[in-house]
Amino acid sequence: MEYLKVLKEIFINGERYMYILKGLRFSVGVTLVAAILGVMLGILAALMRISNFHPFKKSKDKKLRDFNPLEWLAIFYTDLIRGTPAVVQLMVLANIVFAGFRDMPVFLIASLSFGINSGAYVCEIIRAGIEGLDKGQMEAARALGMPYSVAMKEIIIPQAIKKILPALVSEFITLLKETSIVGFIGGVDLLRSANIITSQTYRGVEPLIAVGIIYLIMTGLFTKLMRKVEKGMKISD
Numbered sequence: 001m002e003y004l005k006v007l008k009e010i011f012i013n014g015e016r017y018m019y020i021l022k023g024l025r026f027s028v029g030v031t032l033v034a035a036i037l038g039v040m041l042g043i044l045a046a047l048m049r050i051s052n053f054h055p056f057k058k059s060k061d062k063k064l065r066d067f068n069p070l071e072w073l074a075i076f077y078t079d080l081i082r083g084t085p086a087v088v089q090l091m092v093l094a095n096i097v098f099a100g101f102r103d104m105p106v107f108l109i110a111s112l113s114f115g116i117n118s119g120a121y122v123c124e125i126i127r128a129g130i131e132g133l134d135k136g137q138m139e140a141a142r143a144l145g146m147p148y149s150v151a152m153k154e155i156i157i158p159q160a161i162k163k164i165l166p167a168l169v170s171e172f173i174t175l176l177k178e179t180s181i182v183g184f185i186g187g188v189d190l191l192r193s194a195n196i197i198t199s200q201t202y203r204g205v206e207p208l209i210a211v212g213i214i215y216l217i218m219t220g221l222f223t224k225l226m227r228k229v230e231k232g233m234k235i236s237d
Helices: 002-015 016-050 062-066 069-082 086-097 105-130 134-144 148-185 189-199 207-237
Strands: none
Touching: 002 016, 002 189, 002 207, 016 069, 016 105, 016 148, 016 189, 016 207, 069 105, 069 134, 086 105, 086 148, 105 148, 134 148, 148 207, 189 207
16 A cells, blocks of 8 residues: 555656656657658668669660669668667757758657658568569569559559568567657657656656556557457458
8 A cells, every 4th residue: 555655656646647648649659650651661662672673774884784773772771771770860860850940840850760760671571572472473463454553552562561461560569669769859758758757756667667568558459459450361361
């Protein structure tokens, strides 16, 4: 009973639980926007990686003939993002790219940063899924008269996404946990909310445990939901 009073003092008095609720809303919001942006960027970059665009194919130089600028750009993007820490990308975006936009919401900067970061990983996941499909499916779609873009949209990408769903779920769970670094640019996410409560109550363990439990519940619910989706997709096969 005595410890319940301590918990009440930490979270209820002064309505300090509101910091956690606001942090939760911020973290979930950033994750959702970043996940949508990451999937869009990932699909685009994956299509660029596997494209057959050779503008200098009539050149006598073999290297120039084989040069694919779209593939080069996609490789540069994925290598750059995967080769640098997420916190560095977040700081660069906030303090250099958007340094002149003082009124830019932290939520938007964080969503963009995590979306760009996630897009690089989603690109490789989708590319692996597409390249893992039987090449005969594309050939069959083209033989039926489908343009390349329609065949990719209607036949290849839906099957690739079905195949890579477990890897995508892992990426989104990682994305959710990565948002805990947004405090570096002043965002009040779940972890930052725990730090605020600690600074007011001088109790460091309880707020961190509370935040850890919330992350655990969210990732558990998301994993369960995606398993149901995956199961439903297998039934429709």
